[in-house]
Amino acid sequence: MKKRTIVVGTRQSQLALTQTGQVIDALKAICEEHALPYDFEIRKIVTKGDRILDVTLSKVGGKGLFVKEIEQAMLSGEIDMAVHSMKDMPSVLQEGLVTGAVPRRVDPRDALISRNGLSLDELPQGAKIGTSSLRRSSQLKKYRPDLKLEWIRGNIDSRLRKLETEGFDAIILAAAGLYRMGWEDRITSFLPVEVCLPAVGQGALGIECRESDEEVRHLLSLYNDRDTELTVAAERQFLRVLNGGCQVPIGAYATLVQEESGIGTGGARIELTGLVGTPDGRLVLKDVLTGEDPLKLGDEVAAKLISRGADEILAEVRE
Numbered sequence: 001m002k003k004r005t006i007v008v009g010t011r012q013s014q015l016a017l018t019q020t021g022q023v024i025d026a027l028k029a030i031c032e033e034h035a036l037p038y039d040f041e042i043r044k045i046v047t048k049g050d051r052i053l054d055v056t057l058s059k060v061g062g063k064g065l066f067v068k069e070i071e072q073a074m075l076s077g078e079i080d081m082a083v084h085s086m087k088d089m090p091s092v093l094q095e096g097l098v099t100g101a102v103p104r105r106v107d108p109r110d111a112l113i114s115r116n117g118l119s120l121d122e123l124p125q126g127a128k129i130g131t132s133s134l135r136r137s138s139q140l141k142k143y144r145p146d147l148k149l150e151w152i153r154g155n156i157d158s159r160l161r162k163l164e165t166e167g168f169d170a171i172i173l174a175a176a177g178l179y180r181m182g183w184e185d186r187i188t189s190f191l192p193v194e195v196c197l198p199a200v201g202q203g204a205l206g207i208e209c210r211e212s213d214e215e216v217r218h219l220l221s222l223y224n225d226r227d228t229e230l231t232v233a234a235e236r237q238f239l240r241v242l243n244g245g246c247q248v249p250i251g252a253y254a255t256l257v258q259e260e261s262g263i264g265t266g267g268a269r270i271e272l273t274g275l276v277g278t279p280d281g282r283l284v285l286k287d288v289l290t291g292e293d294p295l296k297l298g299d300e301v302a303a304k305l306i307s308r309g310a311d312e313i314l315a316e317v318r319e
């Protein structure tokens with residue numbers, strides 16, 4: 001029987017290539033298990049975001065830059081699917097495209113990589129910490145106002161290099177990216193979600209495909225993790241309501257919690273924590289609610305924070 005070759009588009013960064021390879025391996029195993037006749041091929045796509053990595057991305061349009069050209073290639077049929085870090089996925093997909101699968105999430109926490117093996121609490125007064133996210137700097141400043149947060153950019157490997165070459169005492173990276181690269185031995189300690197609430201979708205992937213591609217959609221449905229899909233949906237709805245792009249100090253993390261009483265659906269409820277803070281960490285708003293419907297829950301947590309002034313914080317940051 002003639003096999004269909006499914007073309008998987010990816011950015012060229014090491015992380016993108018690695019996670020695309022890992023997804024293809026998982027899909028191959030599913031094909032084998034379900035006797036599905038597919039082969040896979042990787043197609044690298046250089047996006048505008050990759051070409052201007054050294055420009056302040058927030059000034060030129062943010063994360064959409066990485067995804068737009070990949071979406072275009074999917075719509076034109078050049079590629080059939082694309083693997084994204086959920087964190088980098090746009091909140092609204094282009095017409096004709098869908099999220100075919102949200103695979104099981106890995107560790108959502110941020111990780112501290114320090115030069116001398118010191119934990120966050122052990123770092124000396126005024127230690128210089130490298131991060132490229134207002135969400136991280138806001139929460140770290142709140143926790144340790146003495147720390148000096150400085151901007152560090154580039155891919156994971158270049159950030160790890162800069163820890164040595166640019167005199168940082170520590171840098172913060174998502175644990176997930178380090179695990180996927182096999183570099184978890186660089187992690188000194190994990191920041192508890194109570195100290196540093198992760199970015200929306202951190203640790204999760206999203207696999208995008210054409211809405212009309214029944215074969216790929218069926219294959220991807222076999223790879224979907226319902227729990228991750230539900231919790232990430234709540235986080236992303238929260239972000240959507242707050243109109244958050246990439247460079248805003250917003251965090252959210254949802255988990256499934258067991259229903260307390262025997263009544264009701266008996267199913268799990270979603271617990272969503274949302275956070276908006278000023279970049280200097282002087283004001284950090286946080287709220288947690290539980291609910292059954294992820295979209296409603298995202299709306300409710302966002303509304304709660306807006307009622308406490310989240311909009312004003314975000315308006316100031318966006319200026």
Ligand SMILES: NCc1[nH]cc(CCC(=O)O)c1CC(=O)O
Nearest residue numbers: 085087173174176177202203204
């Ligand atoms: N913003 C860049 C980015 N996009 C996805 C990851 C890896 C973690 C993940 O998949 O959530 C990273 C690196 C980081 O934030 O340290």
